[in-house]
Amino acid sequence: MRAEVIGDPIAQSKSPAIHRFWLDQLGLAASYDAVHVRPGELADYIAARRADAGWRGCNVTMPHKQxxxxxxxxxxxLAAKVGAVNTVVRSADGQLVGHNTDVAGFLEPLQPLLAQEHLFRMARIFGAGGAARAVVSALAGHGFTLVLAARDPARAAALLAELDPRGEHHVAPMAHFAAPTDFAFDDRHGCCDLIVNASPLGMAGQPLLALDLSHVPPRSVIYDLVTAPLRTDLITRAEAAGLRTIDGLEMLIGQAAAAFALFFGQPAPRQCDGELRAMLTA
Known part of the structure; x- marks a missing residue:
């Protein structure tokens, strides 16, 4: 049996290394590969895999999630609500079923924080693409007021209206957060503040996320979904300012574990996470 990850581009994907590590740990006779699938090739790829009885499914990256x-x-x-599929699984009767494990993967490192009681929860999210859809869906379901910052505020507003129409959320142009502010934040005791970079900004080959930390409330948690590089400019600056950070590898491993169970019928060996992270960051 085998599974894959598809996308365009795909060479940078860490998914094969993650799934192969777990397959080796469990001694499973299975494989996991990366396949470069361009937008015009997606329908043919799915048609070919339908005829392959050994194919258990695939992870789906940009630009194919919708x-x-x-x-x-x-x-x-859940995938229908988010409006994005990142995992396709062949069911016992041969049907191809779309799932979204990004939501679970994103929430996994936040669970200790979410288990606490807060007077108020606010998240400032940067980006309005596929990753932001999962983040908005996840946090709206945990009582967060959201500020969605995007180059196109109209697109951000449409995303919020689609995913959480009853929420009292806000949109802002991304440029608003680039310049310093002298805004005096109120007492944040009992509040939960989260900053999430769900955009490609800060990724290798992309401009940096222009976020001046004066816009970040005290004691915020900074969560950057970028994985290449893992130590982004945002993570580095946030740590220097004494803020707690979560890197993109946390979500990547979490969503991969949920997909692994769907593909191979048993849980990923998460007791080996330390060894896995060391391998991925070597």
Whole structure:
């Protein structure tokens, strides 16, 4: 049996290393590979895999997370709500079912924080693409007021209206956060403040995320979903300012573990996370 990850580009994906590490740890006779699938090739890829009985499914990265939905037989409720599929699994009856494990992966490192009681929860999210869809869906379900910052505020507003129409959320142009501010934050005792970079800004080959830390409330948690490089400019500056940070590898491993169980029918060996992180960051 085998599974894959597809995307365009795909060479940078860490998913094969993660899944192969777990397969080796468990001694499973299975494989996991990366396949470069361009947008015009997606339908042919799915058609070919339908005829391959040993194919258990695939992870889906940019730019296919929404485009793949019409090619599937069914989509689970969470993926339908998010409007994005990052995992396709062949069911026992041969149907191809779309799932979203990004939400679970994103929330996993936040669980100790979310287990606490807060007077107020606010998240400032940067980006309005596929990753932001999972982040908005996840945090709206945990009582956060959201500020969604994007180059196109109209797109951000449409995303919020689609995913959480009853929420009292806000949009802002991304440029608003670039210049310093002298805003005096109120007493944040009992509050939960989260900053999430769900954009490609800060990724190798991309401009940096222009966020002046004067916009960040005291004791905020900074969560950068970028994985290449792992220590982004945002993470480095936040740590220097004494803020708690979560890197993109946390979400990547979390969502991969959920997908692994769907593909191979048993949980990933998470007791080996330390060894896995060391391998991925070597």
């Amino acid at each position: 485009a793949i939905i019409p090619l599937l037989d069914a989509v689970d409720p």
